[in-house]
Amino acid sequence: MAKYVYNFGKDGTDGDASMKNLLGGKGANLAEMAKIGLPVPSGFTITTEVCTYFYANGKQYPPELKADVDAAIKKIEATMGKKLGDTNDLPLLVSCRSGARESMPGMMDTVLNIGLNDKTVETLAKKSGDERYAWDCYRRFVQMYGDVVLDMKPKSKTDIDPFEEILEAKKHKAGVKLDSELKAEHLKELVKEFKAAVKKQTGKDFPEDPIEQIWGGISAVFGSWMNDRAIVYRRTYGIPHEWGTAVNVQAMVFGNMGDDCATGVALTRNGSNGEPGITGDYLINAQGEDVVAGIRSPKKIEESLKKDMPKVWEQFSKVALTLENHYRDIQDIEFTIERQKLWMLQTRNAKRTGFAAVRAAVDMVNEGLITPQEAICRIPANDVTQLLQPIFSGAGLKGKTPITRGINAGPGAATGKIVFQPDDAERIVQKNPKEKVVLVRRETTPEDLRGMIVAQGILTAFGGAASHAALVSRQLGKACVCGCDGLDIDYVKETLTIGKKTFKKGDYISVDGFTGNVYEGEVPTSPSEILQVLLEKSLKAKDAPLYQRYQQLMSWSDRYRKLGIRTNADTPTDSKRAIALGAEGIGLTRTEHMFFEGEKIDHFRRMILADTVEAREEALVPLLKIQQTDFEGIFEAMEGRPVTVRLLDPPLHEFVPHEAKEQEELAKKFGLDKKKVAERVHELAESNPMLGHRGCRLGIVYPEITRMQARAILQAAVAVAKKGTPVHPEIMIPLVGNITEFRHQEKIIREVAAQVFKEKQFTVDYLVGTMIEIPRAAITADEIAEGAEFFSFGTNDLTQTGLGISRDDYGAFINQYKELEVFPADPFQTLDQGGVGKLIKIAVAGGKETRPDIKLGICGEHGGDPASVKFCHKAGLSYVSCSPFRLPVAKLAAAQAAIEEKKEKVAKKGEDNGTREFYGVVKTQCQCQCGCKK
């Protein structure tokens, strides 16, 4: 028979940290904390299997659960020395909380103060000596229980909240503004009125029996696993619905029984920038929810806890260190101080910014706490882009005074139009994805998630560094300034007033999540510390602590990864930038991008408009020179690294003007008949340009273009090589679907090469290969490899053709596709491994069968996406190629892929000849955030 209930606490703990799948993150960590002797209030965890059972069986529980829970409650009573419903002594009160495998902060329901009823409230009042406190607890409990368990929470913002209505009326009647000004008698009346409201709405009396209350709480928590916002959250973060949540029932301890009580949250290192030292917020005489809700502005632990409660501070510092050493990662701790006694409520690996992730991980390696492999696997590869994000430039800020300042809760710089409603933000950005907005709210709630996702930054009036706004912003990598009490926000008028200045919706505002400063208007941004050192050279490495750690991380990544990392670059400037960011070559140079600079487009247009081979060849003459110069620049910049150059790819229609007036001008310029120009442009238009006359099909119809391009590449290569810089051109034929197409173009290239080498009396090595970007190419890769010396997967087009979905037209059904989870992630961002990935595997197998040493790369945008990079590693590619700014992500992801693979192998073999430690397999539980889901 399955064990559904796990106890934890001083008198016996069944679980441990390794049981996260079964007990959820919170349950497993409570058990672990109890196990290592930390002061954890006693309780028990109902496993995630019960959640699965619950949903599989029409919301019924396993029959044996009842008895197990009863026994576990008895154990809490015994350990804590309190009894549920006790009218003689301080009664046992419990909380009932969710706890999934991965933290989903604020997404599911919680019920506190379970066990209070008309009788125990009196005992609590008597024994605590604080009648107002007891009735306040009771009033909160009834309200929360009504909202959460009895489902009385308003369904939309326009619905009436019966409890809030009663509360407002009561405050009005009592002539007070704040809840805390209400007296015990008011609270007693409120409880009565709340209960009447419950009876009226549900038709049933409010439950007085503590056991019934506990079951209500348990059911509410399990039920909240499937609420809308939890579903949205899981979709955003890729958490499977099948995992389910555990439920933790735990004795309550009270941070609100007087000024010798407190409650708080803390990180063992700074979650924004990773600097060492405890940071956190606490509130004297408050319950934990008050801190997270952000209604009262909390005190900073590192600033005042030592002064407020010196003994507790000392104990707390030790506990925090114990926890970080135990878990070998930054811990996010919830605690309560009940009459000077410290209780640990929760610990978990802290959410952190990319800045903090890099800094802390590298520091911990340097401190000897973790291995470099663990550091690599622990940093979500995408987060490294934060380090390359622009910050407000010194120049941009010159002369600017912050109009106000808040808590620097999410690093990064954001500038955009003020929007007050999350829905508005979503609508505006959906309409125009280039539009930048800053979401300005009093505080944020889980309902605001969608709006936060699309905003550049978030600015709130209330809440600290652990508030919802702060937490979610950091996770999303958004700039966030919160708890900025100078803000006066009017949601109805849609205005934000700061001092005497009033901003309307749509006005520009800028927030600096590094400093907490808020600026009026748009503020120009400047590159990150990393880029200042690497690209701008405006900063020395020795003055750049983050850069130093970034460099360490990159060098470790280089040590472990097996995939080569190349870049997509079309100019010498791009190329140099990419080398600074670690590119080992160019995986894709799009020759047509060169044509758009300055007057070059005219030559190209003349070529397109030519209607004889002779006229076309004439027009190609100046283009040859232009292209050769460009290629020389790139070859020089790349200093001997391989450079893959793709021959002309896009349909010609993209290059000609479509408006009559522009056509007329062009005709005049070239001395052509305007009617002829219009005709030619019309001729070039296509029903489905994606599947039209492009790629090698251009080179086959106009072999003179291929000849010109091949000549430009090879003449450039010879010229650069002659001057002493080695060159490795790889000429890539696009959109091949058939070996015959490849052979046709290859023949031209090889002929031109032979001519050029003969003319120049100089030879360079070069390769001729192809893009694999249409399904037929993948399917017949064995044949194509007979000619092609390398394959480069053009996964953008392979996704379009493989899935039959035009990226440009996807918008019409993308929302429903996300909703339905047709693909685990947007297939244009993360490779569709189940479909396109299969095509790639077929092509890899075919290519290697024919040509075992074939070079295999990827040059679609997926080359910079971590999950896709890992796929490429597994699929056996030689390299990935991505845009310069994605290079660090690709490197890190490639290293993670190699380490994970090794780990899996080691785990399978059960070897332990040192490799286990080397690859970070020290603990039974994987501590990394690599997503390996163990």
Added chain:
Amino acid sequence: MAKYVYNFGKDGTDGDASMKNLLGGKGANLAEMAKIGLPVPSGFTITTEVCTYFYANGKQYPPELKADVDAAIKKIEATMGKKLGDTNDLPLLVSCRSGARESMPGMMDTVLNIGLNDKTVETLAKKSGDERYAWDCYRRFVQMYGDVVLDMKPKSKTDIDPFEEILEAKKHKAGVKLDSELKAEHLKELVKEFKAAVKKQTGKDFPEDPIEQIWGGISAVFGSWMNDRAIVYRRTYGIPHEWGTAVNVQAMVFGNMGDDCATGVALTRNGSNGEPGITGDYLINAQGEDVVAGIRSPKKIEESLKKDMPKVWEQFSKVALTLENHYRDIQDIEFTIERQKLWMLQTRNAKRTGFAAVRAAVDMVNEGLITPQEAICRIPANDVTQLLQPIFSGAGLKGKTPITRGINAGPGAATGKIVFQPDDAERIVQKNPKEKVVLVRRETTPEDLRGMIVAQGILTAFGGAASHAALVSRQLGKACVCGCDGLDIDYVKETLTIGKKTFKKGDYISVDGFTGNVYEGEVPTSPSEILQVLLEKSLKAKDAPLYQRYQQLMSWSDRYRKLGIRTNADTPTDSKRAIALGAEGIGLTRTEHMFFEGEKIDHFRRMILADTVEAREEALVPLLKIQQTDFEGIFEAMEGRPVTVRLLDPPLHEFVPHEAKEQEELAKKFGLDKKKVAERVHELAESNPMLGHRGCRLGIVYPEITRMQARAILQAAVAVAKKGTPVHPEIMIPLVGNITEFRHQEKIIREVAAQVFKEKQFTVDYLVGTMIEIPRAAITADEIAEGAEFFSFGTNDLTQTGLGISRDDYGAFINQYKELEVFPADPFQTLDQGGVGKLIKIAVAGGKETRPDIKLGICGEHGGDPASVKFCHKAGLSYVSCSPFRLPVAKLAAAQAAIEEKKEKVAKKGEDNGTREFYGVVKTQCQCQCGCKK
């Protein structure tokens, strides 16, 4: 050492008919004829391997060839009792002809009268007693040798032909119009002048040595394998360039040595309609080339040979019968009568129309000459469509008198605009593929092939039933009337005058290839005999001899084929037509086609323009009724056969008006804002509609459409079933790429089905399946088969996505792709087996793995293409579906596929327990025209 030279003739024959690959068709058949004792002039064949050697070795011959040829010449001399260069007796003259594995009439070069020189011509004159004859032979020889061997033939039509120029001058000087009016002295002068022209142009004397002449002929024939028109021909008919040609050197016999001589061509049965009895043309006192060239109008063998030469006729009849019985197929015979002695020059399986192919094959089965399996395999499946081609309707011809009459050389009726230049014809039809043209020529030459391919019909002034125009037309299935001497054609003015009536280029004309009649203007057409019996019921089977044979053929096909044959039909009318043509079910009903009838489109447009679910559901109400009625009609028509209905597939943009004016009207009609209509239409436009919002993507975004369609199908099914007609609806979800998409739509269908069955208290069996038309579906077919009960390959779209080629945009590069032979055939006509075929195989394997009893079909246009049908058989599909008029083709191809497979198995196993004979493996050589290339 390889044997390069094979002798044939009375005194010893090395080869036989089975050696077609080595000796070419002509050589093998000459050998076979000689072997069975027929009077064949002695000669030898140089093998196709020499041709291959020739091209692989810089146009050099194998060293041992020289001696072999010398020996073979000696043998001819011995057998024929004549000597090369003999000045004492009638000298041996030889011909030198090409002969490839498959006949390529007129495509390669021939040299006749080799052996004539200044000395032998005198002997010939003396011994034949006809000086003019001898010098005419010599004059022709020098001219032909100059043209063909010495490469003096003009390269283009505007170049001057030196021989023709001299000839014209001579005629002018002699004051005559025709060549035949020239006297011996003129001819002697001509020879001198021709030789001077040769010396002038080539710098060398004309060769007098007969052996040198023979080698010149051999080289010219091998060289002509790679001439332009031969290459075009091979491309058109799919003959590999590697096959090469053989060369036949054979003693000349003379049909032009007086009026007791003749030459001719004959078929053992009628090549136009298959009727029994010899047909053919002959010319008294002529060489063979005169018949083929069509300059003189020949006599009909069946009409006058018996009278002209009774003894020869008797012998000839016997020989023809012997040949047909020996080869068990219609023979195409070339013969010459030299002074009352019959010589057989060539026999081969005759080219024939579809009419003749069906009639003769079925008759031969009934005569006991061949098996039904042989009959099936012998008829090119595509040719059967000729039997369904329209002919001029009686009504259309009513009151019309033919303006002239020619030889009914290619059956079928053609009406179209007059075009005189093949290039013009090609240009006009390329520009507008719907344009119909009739090519009007004095006579046709191999250079005209491209123009003939695009024309509806061909009309010529000269040439008989064996002329180039006739031969090629029949092969192409074009209506052709030739030898129509009433035509006066002026190529310069581009006019055609018939009697007093003059037609200009672009005027309409109509030709009846069944009767030879030519009509002025457009003539409406009426269906074929088959269709008159089957569809129009205007003819009784007993009065329709061709229909009877067609039915016999179809019943044999039904007996042997394993593939099911379904049809694509969207209306009850289509369905009935298809049943008459043998459909066993519907493989594809395109529901959207129904919307285009009458006012239905308005309802559909209202649905498209609706901007809320409610408005859309309202607009769907009348559509439900309309669709249900349509489906009821189809289910009733199909009488219990399975009906696959595809849910809405095309992008909605296809259904709305794109012009502002029409949009305005629509807005008025629906009481909508015209701006809103315009906006919605604009919104629906897509960059790549082929890859856009269509197929199941529509049903996913607008589930109410799927719901309506499912309801219409199932309510119709229930209504029809209730009335006693069984129904088997198969609901097909289009454009699925992912099991999730399928499940979403399937759920709706199953829910609707349950509702309908409950409402109507009646249940019918139905299937839910999907199109496999995008590569991801093929690649993940194993997953999709978990839900789908059947797959139908939508090969049109699978070709577009699999190859990344838009059918609509293919035109921009199709010519170069054909030129390069990127695909063995147009991939939109014949399935690309190497690419798309591989995807299908993957899908079949995946589908069967998950669901062994899965129904597998094809509903793309490839379902009616013989090669593709054979592929489907091999790939293990359950059925093919095609348009009603392709059904006979599909059936025949399916039967051929089954028989060929069995034959291959039998051949592999070497079994002979009766099956060999049953499946027509009686002869060592395959006599069929199935393309099995054995």
